[in-house]
Amino acid sequence: MTGIGLKKRNINKDVLQVIILSSMLIVIILVAGILKPGFLTAKHLITIVHDTSILGISAIGQTIVILTGGIDLSVGATMLMADAVGAMLLGGQNRIIPILICLGLGLLIGAINGIGVAFLRIPPFIMTLGMMAVLTGSIFIFAKTCGFASPILRYLSIGKVGNIPILIIIWIFLTIIMTVIMRLTVFGREVYAIGSNPIASYHSGIRNRIVIFFVYVISGLFSAIAGLFLLGYTGVPELTYRGGGLGTDYTLSAIAAVIIGGTIFTGARGGVEKTIFGVLVLKILFSILTMMGMSGAGKLITQGLVVIVIVGIYMKLENLQEFSFKIRKWRLIRVKNS
């Protein structure tokens, strides 16, 4: 009796997170719209979301990895590898085999990561860090920044159906598919189970190693897909080297987006659908700061502060939930005593 009555008063953290994020998005957009009248047009908003979708696609794979309690630092490097190799092999023509090779390379990198993490028991951080270093070296040695995207790839990345870019549709489609897989299939439940407690999941008959292996394979595949769309989006390959590795910017933005979306590092909480919010908040904030004419330094500072503050708010929510739990326990004790 008391249990049911008190359950209603329990604060639902997930709902709160979504409310906070979406209200923040709305406030940011409204403020920007007031300050810069050109901002609040549908066309401009669609352009921003279009910009976001590549990061969004790579963040899907990252989300799944983080849900198991791991981390994938090789996302950016895999993306740029697919970018460079794809451009080199395509050479501006519509061929299917180079694209398959790129996706295959993504799968291969994911598989090696998966074998290292699941079967050799190397910590995910180290495994993917080493993979990033190896990829960085090999791309700069073997790949040349030459070639163009094929017309079809380019059409998929920058073409539009009506007013909506195809890339956004692809992003939403992939997110829906992965959400369904994560929430409704056995595999998804196993991922959440491993994230919350690997030992318990092992003893309840889940083959942890196989699941973790496939999680990294999926992450590699999504990185490769994002890399191909990046190639289509820019038309020519780009190799950005910063921060001790290839594509570190993409990796760190993807991780930040996942965390802002409400997935937590220890695993098992959050989901692919929430990452959309994280990616949007990060990118829209960035584009607004650019519109305000802020320098790169100011943008970096704001980005850092926003990430810290949002995660700080989440931690407060966590404490709030703990607090409400304490109150509930205290009340139960009182009810029992009286």
Added chain:
Amino acid sequence: MKIRKIIGEWYIYILMIVIWVIASLITPYFRQMSVFMTIIVFSVPLAIVALGQNLVILSGRFDLSVGSILALSTVIASVTMKNNLLIGISLPLLLGAVIGFINGISISKFRIDSFIMTFGMMAVCQGIGLLIRDYPGGYIPSGYINFLLKETRHIALTPLFILIIVLLVGEFVLKRTNFGRAVYAIGNDDVIAHRSGINVTLIRTAVFTISGFTAAIAGLFLSAVMASGDATVGSLYPLDSITAVVMGGTILAGGRGDYKGTIGAVLILTSLARIFNLIGVNIWYTYIAKGLLLLIIVAIRMFGVKEEREAVL
């Protein structure tokens, strides 16, 4: 059994000597003293950063902000040293400690995940550095540079001296002080550490403060090497220092490891680039070698750990 234990403890130095011997067999240039000195000079900043990083990793967390604290320290040194050397040295150190303290208090008290906290702090510090100095430059007094990098008969004594001092201090703090034991205890299990009377919040904050402080020291040294300040110089350091610490035998989850292995790993990492350069191989092979070395060492080590097989999977 005893030999196995010795190898387990000193494998990184054995590997280092093997690499150096092979390199000096392949290329005669590697046998020069000046090359060795270059390796030492470039090892010093990474070794100092890795001392703080080692403490942080032993306590079971990461610090990604070390690189930009280092860069910020070089920038501030290049701005302030022109007027007063004492302020030019003490201000970066103070700032590094304060940033580290903010990291530590947010991670220990407000329970923000260390990865995301230090990642945010990395962006903030780099932004501040770029605000102060958006292109490399500035003035570092030549007396200061001479003091740190003076060579007598091709031997730069001060860097060598600093390296040895840092090694001794690191080993002493970790193995012989209550603080070091507390760091190990927290890394193993912070709940148990708390129950056995260790002030986990205090120690964790102190660890991050030290990490910021050491990063600032490394920045001061690096500013002498570059003779200028550069806000983007630190981008390699976070991942490189983590690589060095893990290669040196410290477990990423915390609670096990030491500092002497880290120094060995730092020497290997900095000599790899030199060796590939002298042999005349494409410099990007360094990255492949670095990544593969890290993975192989950790894989071999995990192969030896049997007790955790059940726990991990």
